[in-house]
Amino acid sequence: MAKSNDPFAELSMLDLRGKQSVRATFKLSQKAIDAIGLVAVHMGIKQKSLFDHIIEDHAALDQLARSIRIRQFKQLDRKQKTFVLSRKTIEALTAISETYSMPRDALVEYSIKKLESVIQSEKIRHEDRKKLAGNLESRFNDILSLYRESALTLGKDDPFCRHLEKLIDHMKRTTQDVDAFLEKSKVLEDF
Template identity: 40%
Template structure:
C-alpha cells in the first residue's frame, strides 16, 4: 500500500510540475501599443539590465493590477497612433491577460498599455539616477586626472621602484578600471535621456 501511495504522489507531483513548466513556457504575442509604451518597456529593461520578457511578465502578470486597470477602464482611444509589436512572454502571463480581458470586457492591448504606463514613475526615477551617475562620472574623471598628476610627481620625486609609487600605481590602475565600468553604465543609460 505504501508503494502505491508513493506512485500516486509522484504522478501528482509530475502533473503539478508539468503544469507549472507549461506556464513558464515562452510564447509570442502581438499587441498594438503606442510608440511611447514600446519605448518605455525597452528603455526601462535596458536601464535595469533585465530582459524585456521578464519586465513584461512582471508588469502584466500582476493579476490585481490588471483587474484594477480593467475596472477603471473607460476608453481606449483609437486616436493615438498604435504600432503592432510582438513580445515573447510566458504562457501563464498571456493566459492571465486574456482571462482578465475577457472577464472585464477590456481590450488586451489596453491592459498591456496601461500596465506599461504604470512604469513611467520608475522610468523617471531612473532618469534622475542617470543624471546623478553622469555627475559622479565627471567627478571620477577629475579624480583620476588628479591621481595621474600625483603619480607622475611621485615617480619623479621617489622613483619608479619606490614602494609608495608602486602602490599608487596599483591604486590608479584599479580606479581607472572602475572609472571605465562607471562610464560603461552611463553609456548604457543614454537611451533614457531621449525618452
C-alpha cells in the same frame, strides 16, 4: 507520508507549462514600445521577465482594468509589435480581458505606463550619475598627480609607487566602465 528532499517533487506539469514562452502580438503606442525596450536594455532585464512582473499580478491587473478609459485608448496611434511572454502572463491577460470585455492591447498599454515613473526616476538618477562621473574624473586626476609626484620623489620602482600604479590601472578600468554605462544610459535623456 514522509516529505521528499527532491526539490523538483513539488513541480507539476502546470507549473512548467506556465513558464513556457509564447509569442503574442499587440497594437501599442510607440511610447509604450519604447518604454518597454528602454527599461529592458537600461536595466538589463529580459522583456519577458519585465512583462511577467508588470502583468502577472492579477490583483493589480484587475484594478488597472477598472481604471482604463477605452475611448481614450482607441484614440492612441498604435502599431503592431510582437513580444515573447510566458504562458502564465498571457493567461492572466486573457482572463482579465474576458472579465472586463476589454482588449488585451489596452491592458498591456496601460500596464507599460506604470514603467514611466521608473523611467522618470532613472532619468533623474542619470543626471546625478553624470555629475558624479565628473567628480570621479577629477579625483582620478588627483591620484594621477600624486603618482607623478611620488615617482619623482621616490622613483617608479618604489613599492608605494607600484601600489599607486595598480590603483590608477583599476581606476582607469572603472572610469571606462562608468563611461560605457553612462553612454548606454543616454537613451533616458530623450524619453
